[in-house]
Amino acid sequence: MIRPELRQNVYIRGDAEPPKFRVRDLDLFYGTFQALKSVDMDIEKNEITALIGPSGCGKSTFLKTLDRMNDIIPGCRVSGRVELDGADIYAGGMDVNLLRKRVGMVFQKPNPFPASVYDNIAYGPKTHGVRKKSELDDIVESSLRRAAIWDELKDRLKKSALGLSGGQQQRLCIARALAVKPDVLLMDEPTSALDPISTGKIEELAQELKKDYTIVIVTHNMQQAARISDKTGFFLLGELIEFGGTDEVFDSPRDKRTEDYITGRFG
């Protein structure tokens, strides 16, 4: 049920296909602090959904409710409903590991394992039971190709991933996430630690990947949201203030606070 006062925040679709994620009345607490306040959102398949808002507004927290990465934070409690393809991901029978296989995540700071490029990519598939060397080789190559970094790395697969540049590390992390064949890719400010050229490459990559994946990206950079996303959600103090097509949100925001934020009056 969507409460009437929140209806304005929900993007209403024309066709009948269900959204990839359906989030309803989601509350999240860190201890006694309420970090998310009744968030409703539909995230569509094969689109890039950008989440913007000032620091501490809850956008990263929201992102992490989608693959239950908040579960590992002590004192973090979630109520409400998050559906992935119609199934409640917080329901009792949900296998969190399988959920995270379907919903990949790329972090703000590139976090390759202290291992070789090859082992970084192969870690995920091995986790999910791929043992054959030839199969792993194929996955490593195709994942690196998908992340547009194969040509740069094909001669250094056995070298340490920690020796790569920041931009390469982040694309390696994207490749690592793709290697377990997810449907959804969550990106938590993936370019905030990168230079403009690496940022451009990752944005291009996101555009390319949305053909096959559903992408949700948290960003501090409003130009980035405007450039690459189909939908934009604006968070403020734990509330989803506005959610809709990126053009609408940026060109004719319905809420005064959204307008103030995107025109740079605060945040």
Next chain:
Amino acid sequence: MKSAAALLKQKFAPLPSCDLKGRPFVNKPSLRKKLAEYKRHPFSLVMMVLVMLSALVTAAIVLWIVIHVIMQGAPNLKASLFELEYDSENLSLMPAFFNTLIIAGMSLLIAVPVGVAAAIFLTEYTSSANKFVAVVRMAAETLAGIPSIVYGIFGMILFVEMLFKGFSLIAGILTMAIMILPLVMRTTEEALRAVPDSFREGSFALGAGKLRTVFRVVLPSAMPGIIAGVILALGRVVGETAALIYTSGTVKAVPDSLFGSGETLAIHMYTLSSEGLHVDEAWATAIVLILLVLVINGAAEFISNKFRKRY
């Protein structure tokens, strides 16, 4: 591949004093310039001299001991010391040497898995605010600070008198295992805590479970630190006397089984020198003990570097 000699030459070749255009380097001030700098900050100069002296004194003391031991012991290193069986003629240290290896190896075999597992539980499976964890940690810290003779008396009462009815290697092994357990646990815990959470997150986000994350990502990253802790523990066992005299005893032979009594190198040294008649042989034994420790440390350094260098 260059030859080793060429590599060494390259490594120790003097750096040029000027750049390719013949200009002197400007960012490396001469000693006189540096001292002139310090004129304005005399306290900095004093501190620099003090820290330098401290380092020198530390190194000098170690060097002094080693040289002294070698000078006293080397003339007494006779072939008879290395005969397989001990008798009152040859004063062989070999039985003690083997006992040392047995006690050290077996006590590590017991203490390392338990200590590492306990550390994994404390860091990976409990939150830092947990009361139980605080109690366990405090207990471990206290245990690590208890003098070894206390472990010796405890081991004597529990293992020697109650369980095995007599001095035995196994009593020594178990006592040593208990003694080094808190040390292994604490150092492993530190090493695990030093592994960035981003590694754990990266693993969880790929759908890996806790067990896989701990064993495939966290433990390998912490390995150099864990090995350092194991070395410390090993050093304590090899150098232990008090606790072992009361548990494994002072018999100068390798027993037939773990239930027989046998002494380690450190105790061998103690008995030789305390009797007053064989101090020379005690010095020679000391050389072997120091060598053993050096070899163990070197091996551990090598292994730990292997882990570090792989990535």
